[in-house]
Amino acid sequence: MELELSLSPPYQKTPSIINKSFHGGDDDRCSSTVTRFPRVSWNQDEDDDNNKRFFNGEYQQDMDGDGEGLIGWPPLHSWRKRFMEENHSGGEGFNGRVDEEGENINVMNNNYNELLFVKVKMDGVGIARKIDLNAIHSYQMLTSTLIHMFHKYVENDEDGASYKLMYQHKDGHWLLAGDIPWEMFIQTVQRIQMVRK
C-alpha cells in the first residue's frame, strides 16, 4: 500500500472535474481534520466564465476560519457537532474496553468538560490527527489507538514495530514515549509523533 496520501477521493478523478486541495501540508494550520473541497466545473466547457467564477469564488469566501470547510456544511446542528468533536479520538475502538489480561478496565468517571486533545503526526503522512488523551489510560492503549487511526498508512504492520513513538515535552524537547508513568506523561505531553525507524 502506498504511503503517498491521495488528497481527493478516487471517484472524483474524472476528466471533467478539476480537483484541487485548499490546504498545503502546513501542520500548524491543520486542525484535526482537513477538508478538501474540489473546485467543480459544472460544464465540460472550461470557458464558461459565469459558473467558474461563481463556484470557485464562493467556496473560498465561505471557508470557515479554522479551515474546517464551508460554513454550515454539512448541515448539522452545533450541538451535534460538539458531540462529534468530543468523540473524535477514534471512539470506535473504545467500545468495551479491555486491557491486556482481557479484563474490563476500570473506567474513571470522565469529566466530559475536560478533554485533552494532542496532535499526532505520523512520518510521511501529510494530515495530522488529534486524540483525546483523557480517554486513553495506558501506553498500550495509545499505540493501539494510533495504529487504528493510521492503519491505512502502515504497510501490513500489526504492531507498528517499524515506528517509534516520540512526544514533545512541554519544555519543547522531544523524548521517547514510554519511559515515564502514564499519569506523568499526560501532564507533560504537548504533541506526539510517530517516527519511522
Next chain:
Amino acid sequence: MDPNQKRAKAVDRVDSVDTGAASSESTRMCPFPDEVLERVLSLIGSHKDRSSVSLVCKDWYNAERWSRRHVFIGNCYSVSPEIVAARFPRIRSVTLKGKPRFSDFNLVPEDWGADVHPWLSVFSTAYPFLEELRLKRMAVSDESLEFLATNFQGFKALSLLSCDGFSTDGLKAIATNCKNLTELDVQENGIDDLGGHWLSCFPESLSSLEILNFASLNSEVSFDALEKLVSRCKSLRVLKVNRNVSLDQLQKLLLQAPQLMELGTGTFMQELVSGPVTELKNTFSNCKHLVTLSGLWDATPLYLPVIYPACARLTFLNLSYATLRSIELANLLTHSKSLRRLWLLDTVGDKGLEAVGSCCPLLEELRVFPADPFDQEIFLGVTESGFVSVSRGCPKLRYVLYFCRQMTNAAVATIAQNCPDFTHFRLCIMNPGQPDYLTKEPMDEAFGAIVKTCTKLQRLAVSGLLTDRTFEYIGKYAKNLETLSVAFAGSSDLGMEYVLGGCPKLRKLEIRDCPFGNAALLSGLTKYESMRSLWMSACNVTMNGCRELAKEKPRLNVEVMKDEGSDDSQAHKVYVYRTVAGPRRDAPPFVLTL
C-alpha cells in the same frame, strides 16, 4: 364573558378577505347561538382548519377567534404581538418560531433578531393566564425567562428548541417561580451553562412536573435534588437527563419513576460491577410504559443489553449519540420489532442498516447522522447500499434524513419504488456537487424518481451534482411539496424558475450557494405571498433585484443581510417573507429592509 358584550366588539380583521357576509348583521347565516358555535369550534385543533373556519363568515370568524386557545406563529415577524392579542383574546398556549432555519448552521449572524421579549410584554397584559410557551429559534434572554416566570401565575409548560441568548440563571427563575410547572424542555439550545444549581431551585412543594428534559446541558446537577424531584412528581412521564448522570444514578431514578414513557439516559458506561447490571436490566424491565429511549452516550456492548427487556415496547429509539458498530446494533434490533422511529450514527455502517431492514418492518422514520462529518475517508459511514437495504425491509418508511458520502441514481430509484409513501426525503451527500459515483452523471434522475413516485412528498432536501433538470422534475411532479432545501445545485436561473412555476403548495424555500440570480428571484413575484418565506444566500442575486422585488410586492419584507467586505451591489443573504406587520422595527444595522 357576556355574550352581548362579545357581539358588540369590533372585528379587528387582519386579512381583508370579504366573504360577502358583511350584511349579516340582520340576516344571520348561523342558526346557532354563539356559545354553541364556539363550543363546536373549540373542538377543532388544527390551526389550518381554524384558519379555514375563520374565513366562512363574520360570525364564524368571531366564534373562532374567541374559542381559540392555542396560536401557532410560524414566523415571528409575519405578525406583531399586538395584532395577535387583538384578534385572539383567550389564548392559553403559544408556539412561536423565529430565525430562518439556516441559522442552525451558523448562516445567520448573532443579534439578527427574533427576540421573544416584545411578545412577552404584550402577553403579560393580554394573556395573564398563559400556560404554555413553545419557542423555536428565538432569542431568549435570562431577563425574559425571569419576566415569564414572574408575570404569568398559572404558567405550566416551557419548551425551548434551538434558542439562544440565555443561561442556566434563566432556568433558575423558572424553577423557582413557576408553582404549577408541568413541562420544562430545554434540549438543544445555545445555553450558557453556568452550572447545575438551577435544578435545586425547584421548591419541595413542586410535584406537578410531567416533562423534564435537560439532556444537552453540560453541568452536573445535584443528584439528590433530582432524585427527590423525580420521586415526588408522580405524573412524570418524560425524563431526559444529561450525560453526567451515571448508570447507578439512572437506576435509582427509574426505581422512583417506573411510570415513565420517555427516557433519555445519561452516560451508559461506568465501572463494571456485576451487581448493578442485572438489577438495571430488571429495572428497565419494570418500566412497562417506556416507548421512547434516547441518550445512551458511550453505550457499549457491556451495558447495552440492559435495555433489551424494554426494547420490545419501544416505538422510538434515538441512538444518535451512541457510537455503535453494526453487530451491536443488530443485536439490539432483534429485540426491537415495534420500532417506528430510529435515529442512528453512521458508525453502524451498511451492515447495521441491513439489520434495520430485517428487524424493523414497521419503521416509518429513519435518521442517520455522520459520526465524523469532516473526515474525507469514503470508507466510513453508510452508502447507497445501506439505504437500499432499509427500503427493502421497511416499506412503510415516510421520513428519512440520510447523510452519506456516496450515492447513485439507480439506488435512489430503487428506494423510491420500495417506499412510495415518503413524505419527508432529506438526502445529504456530504461532498458538495458530487455526482453519481458509478456513472459520474448528475444526481438529477435520483430526485426525479423521488418526486415522480412519492406523490405525498411534503419536504425535500437535495444534494449532489444537480443540473436544472432536477428542478424541472420537482416543479412538474412535486404537487404536495411544502419545504425545499437546496445547496450547491442547479445550472442557471431556470432551475429556480421551474420550482417557483410549479409546486403549488410550496411554503418554504431555502437556497444556498446556487447560481440563481435576479431573473430567478423575480420569477416568484406572484408566489411569495402564498409562502411563508424564501432564503437565498451565496447566490447571484443583486441589490437591484431585491429592490425591484420589494417595490413590486409591498406586503413582503425583503431583507438583505450585509456581509463585511463583500461587494455592495451583491445581495449575499436574502430573506423574503410575507407579513402583515410591516418592516421590522428591531432590525440590526446589518439587516436592510428594502
